[in-house]
Amino acid sequence: MSSRKPIGEAELERLQNQSFSYFLHETNPVNGLVIDKTAADWPASIAATGFALAAYPVAVERGFMRRAVAVERTLTTLRFFWNSPQGPEPDATGYQGFYYHFLDMRSGRRAWQCELSTIDTAFLLAGALTAGVYFGADTADEYEIRTLADQLYRRADFQWAQNGAATLTHGWKPESGFLKYRWQGYDEAMLLYILGLGSPAHPLPESCYRAWISTYQWEHSYGYECLYAGPLFTHQLSHLWIDFRGIRDAFMRVKGIDYFENSRRATYVQQHYAIENPHKFAGYSRHCWGITASDGPGFDTIKLSGIERQFFGYLGRGVPYGPDDGTIAPWAVVTSLPFAPEIVLPTIDYFINQVKLTELNPYGFKATFNPTYPVESSSPCGWVSPWHYGLNQGPIVLMIENYRTGLLWRLTRDCPYIVKGLQRAGFGGGWFGLSQPPVTDF
Incomplete structure (x- = not known):
């Protein structure tokens, strides 16, 4: 057993600060758009931009950024989205209050003929609503932040995104209409449904949420019963904003747990999978795990030690059914910090101090690494990903803060739209009846 002292607050704050610096340096100051990944001529991600909006309050509280600078950046971003072209034209920025997944960093127009994304718009709107709650001062600029956040949220037509059916679609394209896929089965869409239910202008019917939870898949895995969703991020992203401790909907009342406990169990399943290591990948252990949607070494098939290994590029890796090619995503471990600090903190320590994953990396952890893939090193x-991704950096910043102070959870408890969405989804108990719900102490 290691005699090392567990990772401390200073190391966590350093990682949080390094991760936040992505938003300082990878954002267009003219429009507030955040680049999806640090590759040449890459577009912005609206989800990463939403994470930035939620991270600015954290940065102010932690002293990473002055409040005046955060106000300026937030206003720039919200003004851009409010004034950007909305319409069915293929080169617009959005339509029906939703936005395209990827936008050109400079013009802010649709990139790559991508889809109008319902889930990525949810992350953007959640970031805007966070800003609207946090920036509550009686100044013209902060009043404008609150007004724009409210207007952007009200503009999103969640009913349109149902396309006449019970559940929500993944998105829409001007060339072909709605995508054939819908948000079904437990995943990160919890946030999307709650935002839709809380909308004051285009609210989803309560039957929409019931239709979604009817598609859940409850499973027993590695000694734990929980909702199945293979990639670890699907158990995390809605929790960036919403404190699910002690509150339950109809599904969880029957199961006798809450979604926070469900994510804790899913985190343990990930660790147990790595300990068992059914495919015998290099590096997997109780302190080296974290399988999620992530970058990878590339689509390749290589014979190693008599075993034919198949590797992938960016893919939704998952546990326990795969796909799995030996690629580990440290950010996904950090994002489970509030759920299971007793296993997450030693793993962060291992990533930082044993395999040195933050050395020479300006933004903390690189996206992924794969000890099985053959490289001359x-x-x-x-193999280590050459890129950083905004989708990774944001959750690190936000979940370290939720673990330390519960800041994002407190802010969204003060957002009437999110509270209304939870109530209409049937949530009750816990902090709905408490004025000061407990927060994890560091």
Whole structure:
């Protein structure tokens, strides 16, 4: 057993600060758009931009950024989205209050003929609503932040996104209409449904949420019973904003747990999977795990030690059914910090101090590494992604803060739209009846 002292608050704050610096340096100051990943000529991600909006309050509280600078950045971003072209034209920024998944960093117009994304718009709107609650001062600029956040949220036509059916669609394209896929089965869409239910202008019917939870898949895995969703991020992203401790909907009342406990169990399943390591990948252990949607070494098939290994690029990796090619995503471990600190903190310590994953990396952890993939390197990391992603950096910043102070959870408890959405989804108990719900102490 290691005699190392557990990772401390200073190391967590350093990682949080390094991760936040992505938003300082990878944002267009003219429009507030955040680049999806640190590759040349890459577009912005509206989800990463939403994470930035939610991270600015954290940065102010932590002293990473002055409040005046955060107000300026937030206003720039919200003004851009409010004034950007909305319409069915293929080069618009959005339509029906939703926005395209990827936008050109400079013009802010649709990139890559991508889809109008319902889930990524939810992350953007959640970030805007966070800003609207946090920036509550009696000044013209902060009043404008609150007004724009409210207007952007009210503009999103969640009923349109149903396309006449019970559940929500993944998105829409001007060339072909609605995508064939719908949000069904437990995943990160919890936030999307709650925002839709709380909308004051275009609210989803309560039957929409009931239709969604009817598609859940409850499973027994590695000694834990929980909702199945393979990639670890699906158990995390709605929790960036919503404190699910002690509150339950109809589904969880029957199961006798809450969604926070469900995510805790899913985190343990990930660790147990790595300990068992059914495919015998290099590096997997109780302190080296974290399988999620992530970058990878590339689509390739290689014979290693007599075993034919198939590797992937960016893919939704998952546990326990795969796909799995030996790729570990440290950010996904950090984002489970509030759920299971007793296993997450030693893993963060291992990533920082044993395999040195933050060395020479300006934004903290690189996205992923794969010790199994053959590379000419003496590093225990093996292949390491050359990129940083905004989708990884934001959850690190927000969930470290939720673990330390519960800041994001407190802010969204003060957002009447999110509270209304939870109530219409049937949630009750817990902090709905408490003025000061407990927060994890560091």
